[in-house]
Amino acid sequence: MTEKLLQVENLKISFDMGDSLSEVVSDVSFEISHGETLGIVGESGSGKSVSARSIMQLLGKNAVIDKKSSIRFIGEEITEKTGKEMRKIRGKDIGMIFQDPMTSLNPTMKIGKQISESIKIHEDVSKKEAAERTKEIMHLVGIPDVDERFEQYPHELSGGMRQRIVIAIALACHPKLLIADEPTTALDVTIQAQILELLKEIQEKTGTSILLITHDFGVVANMCENIVVMNQGQVVESGSTKEIFSNPKEDYAKRLLAAIPNLHEQKTRAAKEKLIKIYSGTQEKVLEVSGLSKHFPLGRKSTLKAVDDISFGIYRGETLGLVGESGSGKSTTGRAILRLHEPTYGETLFNGLDINRFKKRQMKNLRKKVQFVFQDPYSSLNPRQKVEDIIGEALYIHKLAKSKLKRKQRVEELLDVVGLDRSFSQRFPHEFSGGQRQRIGIARALAVEPDFIVLDEPLSALDASVQAQIVELLEDLQRKLNLTYLFIAHDLATVKKISDRVAVMYKGNIVELTDSEELFENPIHSYTKKLLSAIPVPDPHYEATGGHVSPDEEEEITIEGQVLTEIRPNHWVLQ
Amino acid sequence: MEHWFGTDHHGRDIFSRIIHGMSITLRVGFSSVLMGMTIGVSLGIVAGYYGKWVDTIIMRLMDVLLAFPGILLALAIVSVLGGSINNVIISVGIFSIPVFARISRGSTLEIRELEYIEAVKALGASDFRIIGKHILPNILAPIIVQATLNIATSVLTASGLSFLGMGAQPPTPEWGAMLSDGRNYMWDAPHVATIPGLAIVVVVLSFNIFGDGLRDALDPKTKN
Numbered sequence: 169m170t171e172k173l174l175q176v177e178n179l180k181i182s183f184d185m186g187d188s189l190s191e192v193v194s195d196v197s198f199e200i201s202h203g204e205t206l207g208i209v210g211e212s213g214s215g216k217s218v219s220a221r222s223i224m225q226l227l228g229k230n231a232v233i234d235k236k237s238s239i240r241f242i243g244e245e246i247t248e249k250t251g252k253e254m255r256k257i258r259g260k261d262i263g264m265i266f267q268d269p270m271t272s273l274n275p276t277m278k279i280g281k282q283i284s285e286s287i288k289i290h291e292d293v294s295k296k297e298a299a300e301r302t303k304e305i306m307h308l309v310g311i312p313d314v315d316e317r318f319e320q321y322p323h324e325l326s327g328g329m330r331q332r333i334v335i336a337i338a339l340a341c342h343p344k345l346l347i348a349d350e351p352t353t354a355l356d357v358t359i360q361a362q363i364l365e366l367l368k369e370i371q372e373k374t375g376t377s378i379l380l381i382t383h384d385f386g387v388v389a390n391m392c393e394n395i396v397v398m399n400q401g402q403v404v405e406s407g408s409t410k411e412i413f414s415n416p417k418e419d420y421a422k423r424l425l426a427a428i429p430n431l432h433e434q435k436t437r438a439a440k441e442k443l444i445k446i447y448s449g450t451q452e453k454v455l456e457v458s459g460l461s462k463h464f465p466l467g468r469k470s471t472l473k474a475v476d477d478i479s480f481g482i483y484r485g486e487t488l489g490l491v492g493e494s495g496s497g498k499s500t501t502g503r504a505i506l507r508l509h510e511p512t513y514g515e516t517l518f519n520g521l522d523i524n525r526f527k528k529r530q531m532k533n534l535r536k537k538v539q540f541v542f543q544d545p546y547s548s549l550n551p552r553q554k555v556e557d558i559i560g561e562a563l564y565i566h567k568l569a570k571s572k573l574k575r576k577q578r579v580e581e582l583l584d585v586v587g588l589d590r591s592f593s594q595r596f597p598h599e600f601s602g603g604q605r606q607r608i609g610i611a612r613a614l615a616v617e618p619d620f621i622v623l624d625e626p627l628s629a630l631d632a633s634v635q636a637q638i639v640e641l642l643e644d645l646q647r648k649l650n651l652t653y654l655f656i657a658h659d660l661a662t663v664k665k666i667s668d669r670v671a672v673m674y675k676g677n678i679v680e681l682t683d684s685e686e687l688f689e690n691p692i693h694s695y696t697k698k699l700l701s702a703i704p705v706p707d708p709h710y711e712a713t714g715g716h717v718s719p720d721e722e723e724e725i726t727i728e729g730q731v732l733t734e735i736r737p738n739h740w741v742l743q
Numbered sequence: 744m745e746h747w748f749g750t751d752h753h754g755r756d757i758f759s760r761i762i763h764g765m766s767i768t769l770r771v772g773f774s775s776v777l778m779g780m781t782i783g784v785s786l787g788i789v790a791g792y793y794g795k796w797v798d799t800i801i802m803r804l805m806d807v808l809l810a811f812p813g814i815l816l817a818l819a820i821v822s823v824l825g826g827s828i829n830n831v832i833i834s835v836g837i838f839s840i841p842v843f844a845r846i847s848r849g850s851t852l853e854i855r856e857l858e859y860i861e862a863v864k865a866l867g868a869s870d871f872r873i874i875g876k877h878i879l880p881n882i883l884a885p886i887i888v889q890a891t892l893n894i895a896t897s898v899l900t901a902s903g904l905s906f907l908g909m910g911a912q913p914p915t916p917e918w919g920a921m922l923s924d925g926r927n928y929m930w931d932a933p934h935v936a937t938i939p940g941l942a943i944v945v946v947v948l949s950f951n952i953f954g955d956g957l958r959d960a961l962d963p964k965t966k967n
Contacts, residue, residue: 508861535867548858552880562866612862 173344173377174200174223174241180234181218181227189232193219193401200345205371205378207392207409209385209424211631212602215401216381220347223379224262225254242344260290263338267350269330273322279333280306280318286340302340308373309336310366328359332366339370346370347379352387356493357658361702364391383631385428386704389413397421413707427636428706431661435685442486443668443683447738451483453517454620454652455505460514462497462504474500476676477514479732482620487646487653489667489684491660491699497676498656499543502622505654506538507531518620536566539613543625545605549597555608556593559583562615582611587641603634610641620652627662639666660703664688672696677727682739692741695725751921751935752928760916761942767917768946771832771901772894778836779897780890783843788874788882790844791851802848805841813838813896814903821909828917831910835897846889850882884961891954895947902943918943 181193193215200206210216221227223239225246239246241261249257258264266272274282283305284298293301299318306314309332322330331351338346348367352360364387371378380391388395389409396406397420405412405421416422435443445451462475475497482488492498503509505516507523515522523534542548549558559579562568569575580590586607597605606626613621623642627635643666645651657663663670664684671681672695680693691697732740748757790801808816820834854860855878863873904910905919913920918939925936 503861506865508865532867535865540862540865542858542862544858548862550859550863550877550881561863561868565863565866565868565872609862612866616866 171243172199172240173202173204174379175238176219176223177238177240178234179219179222179237179239181215181222181237182232182234183228184230184232191401193222196398196401196403198396198403198406200377200379202344203371203375203377204394205380205392207380207382207388207395208398209382209388209395210398211383211424211633213400214398216398217349219398220349220379220381223345223347224258224264225249225251226258226264256290259286259338259343260341261343262345262347263341263343265331265334265338265346265348265351268354269327269334270354272334273330275322277321278318279320279322279325282322283333283336283340286337290341302336305336305339306333308370309333309339310362311336327355328362331355331359331363335363335366335370339374339376342374343376345377345379347381349381350383351380353382353384357660358493358698358702360387360704364704367391384704385413385425385632386706389706390704397424423633425706427633428661431664431688431703431705433665439668446483446486446668451485453481454484454519455654456481456515456517457505458515458517460501460504460516461512462500462509463512473676475504475511478673478676478678480671480678480681482652482654484619484652485646485650486668487655487666489663489670490654490656490673491658491663491670492673493658493699495675496673498658498673499624501673502540502624502654502656506540506622508540532566535562536616537619539616539618539621541606541609541613541621541623541626544629545602545609546597546629548609549605551597553596554593555579555583555595555597558597558608559593559611559615562612566616568616578615579611582614585614585645586611601634602630603638606630606634606638607641610638610645614645614649617649618651620654622654622656624656625658626655628658635662642666660688660699672699674725675727677730677742678732678740679727679742680740681732686736686739690736690739692735692739693743698725748938749932749934751925752932757921757935757938760921761918761938764916764918764921764939764942765946767828767911767915768898768901768943771828771835772898772946772950775832775835775897775901776839776890776893778832779839779893780843780886782836783840784847784879784886786840787844787847787849788851788878791848792855792870792874792878798848801844805844808838809841811838814900817900817904818907818909821904826904826909826912828911828915831901831904834904835900838900839893839897842889842893843886846885847882850885851878854878854881888954888958888961891950891957895950895954898943898950899947 176199177197179193179196180191182189182191196219198206208216208219218227222233223246233247237247241257280299280302284302287293287298287301303314303318306317311317311329311332322333325333352363355363367378368391370376380388382388392409394407395409395412397404397412399420405416405418412421413425416425458479459477460475460479461473461477463471463473466472478501480488490498490501500509504511511524514524516524518534518538526534556576556579559582560575563575563578569578579593583590583592588604588607597608600608627638630638639662642653646653655663655666667684669682670684670687671678672693673679674695680687680691680696687696688700691700727742730742732742735741746756746758748761750756786801790798816838817834820837821830824830824833860873860877863877901910902919902922905917906923908923911917911920913924921939922936925939928935
């Protein structure tokens with residue numbers, strides 16, 4: 169048997185909570201061979217990050233690793249090493265890539281210096297030599313114009329470029345093992361595809377082993393030979409990727425795999441009938457947006473056209489998906505429609521009336537008809553209010569409950585509707601999980617019995633299995649209460665599942681608008697194509713085709729002066 | 744011993760005068776801070792919440808107030824209004840407005856960007872309700888800490904004014920005024936001046952220590 173690069177056995181980690189020990193990882197074992205990529209997959213709180221950090225001995229002071237645990241790296245026991253010995257390993261033999269490139273770089277230090285720093289710490293080299301090595305590595309991670317970038321600061325680079333820099337730092341001393349902790353979670357899907365491609369290339373060139381930690385099955389499917397599935401601090405399943413995907417043994421892995429939205433899933437008959445009704449013109453429009461723009465002033469002279477002259481309609485009972493990457497203007501659109509951001513130009517007709525001309529009193533009445541569900545279930549609930557007051561707020565504002573008792577009863581009804589326990593009404597937001605909080609947010613929106621709800625990335629802060637539950641809840645509510653949704657998301661797969669029609673946004677414009685099946689089968693606009701090819705497919709047998717976009721071939725997609733035209737029946741494309 | 748702290752040049756018992764003066768000092772401290780806090784916090788929240796020109800006008804006004812050294816400003820106000828305890832409260836209150844305005848404006852700017860504020864806007868809540876029900880409770884902690892620390896400053900300023908003869912007038916047993924009185928007998932009877940002075944030191948120190956403790960207790964970041 170050849171020696172493994174890393175062997176973790178019976179890893180058990182607890183956190184000292186003052187008077188008690190709380191166990192977060194127990195009996196975790198896995199190993200990585202030279203040149204292998206191992207994926208650790210799990211939802212938040214599964215202990216995957218803690219396990220990875222323990223290899224670097226980067227846990228907080230209150231973390232206790234059990235005496236019987238063993239972490240062997242090239243035959244040496246890491247748990248017995250002193251702080252000084254560990255510092256020699258960190259950054260030299262083991263490199264680490266962090267999740268958020270916006271916070272993991274020092275904003276006051278030039279890029280070249282940040283990369284060469286670890287070379288200088290670990291190796292006795294001259295300044296000139298270190299600079300040369302740095303440039304080599306920058307070249308390796310695909311950064312164009314190396315000499316120029318060398319002298320720049322992190323804020324001058326885009327998110328994808330910054331993540332390349334973070335990878336360069338991790339690679340600086342040719343580590344034998346690279347730990348990547350959710351390396352693409354904070355990135356847009358097209359940039360995610362680039363970074364994953366880069367990691368593969370680097371592995372081919374340098375032969376380093378990679379430990380990839382992620383919550384996304386799509387990411388591991390194409391990256392890893394073997395995976396370890398973790399749940400609540402324990403390994404629930406491990407083995408080759410192909411085997412786990414085709415034949416998961418444990419319930420948990422099965423559930424996680426089932427929770428992944430399938431891009432090839434066919435629409436149900438009811439959904440198809442709904443589309444026919446919409447296209448035949450018999451369904452009335454709840455909302456019609458025309459020429460909507462939202463500009464933000466940038467300094468004195470220039471303006472940012474966050475939303476630039478867009479038009480679309482939403483029919484009663486339908487879900488219109490609005491997809492785009494960060495900065496595409498999708499959230500601004502959702503807010504401008506409800507006048508949470510005052511639109512700069514344009515009309516928004518709601519049941520035939522232009523709400524942008526509404527006076528204060530009319531606006532207040534409108535708020536009973538249209539509602540909003542927010543992205544972040546943590547900041548969207550007032551931490552000092554009880555759930556009863558959060559959900560009951562609208563009842564108070566619009567005087568919808570005649571007495572305190574009536575209000576309480578209505579809040580309890582709403583808790584039933586969103587699938588929460590009635591006793592929750594007396595608790596505060598911090599006592600709930602992300603998914604439960606999102607349900608509270610939905611209950612708050614439903615309190616006024618609205619017709620139309622804007623859902624602004626309601627799933628992006630949630631784990632995959634929780635996402636599936638919320639989608640189910642939303643679909644269920646739509647059927648029961650005849651709701652109309654504008655569903656904003658960056659994740660194409662979820663959008664496809666929930667939406668009847670989908671609009672793709674790019675730089676403040678809608679570039680393509682059609683029903684979701686047509687969009688996925690026949691994308692026409694080049695940006696839509698790019699977006700679709702970048703989605704990691706959760707199928708290890710599927711070799712990504714055409715999804716490889718390296719930074720230098722990233723061509724600019726022009727949209728200047730183009731208009732949305734109907735190219736095929738009910739398929740609109742900007743051209 | 745009949746007179747614990749001795750007597751002054753008129754034969755009055757200093758101990759009972761100190762006790763009586765305590766109520767004046769605390770009244771000045773609390774009411775002036777209450778006044779400054781109410782006005783300052785209201786202005787600060789309004790400036791932070793509405794922004795733009797409202798913010799500019801309010802905060803420039805605060806800058807003007809801040810430009811004067813505290814005691815000088817209080818002196819100017821008292822000399823216009825005339826020397827009395829109530830006028831001391833008003834002048835000390837006015838000079839503590841800017842501190843509260845700044846703190847509450849800063850916290851409001853932070854809270855106003857959070858999604859739960861947007862959420863209640865989307866529900867149709869009035870600005871008044873958003874400010875009173877959703878912003879104020881969430882910015883209260885730093886304001887309470889500042890209020891406690893400010894009581895100490897106010898007590899000091901008020902005694903200062905009385906010492907200069909602009910505040911409480913004799914024979915009112917105000918500590919600052921007592922200190923001022925006793926200063927004439929410094930060589931023969933030093934206790935007449937030192938005891939009110941010590942009383943001021945103890946009160947100011949107590950509020951400062953209390954305020955620091957409160958800050959640590961209310962702010963999870965400074966724990967450990």
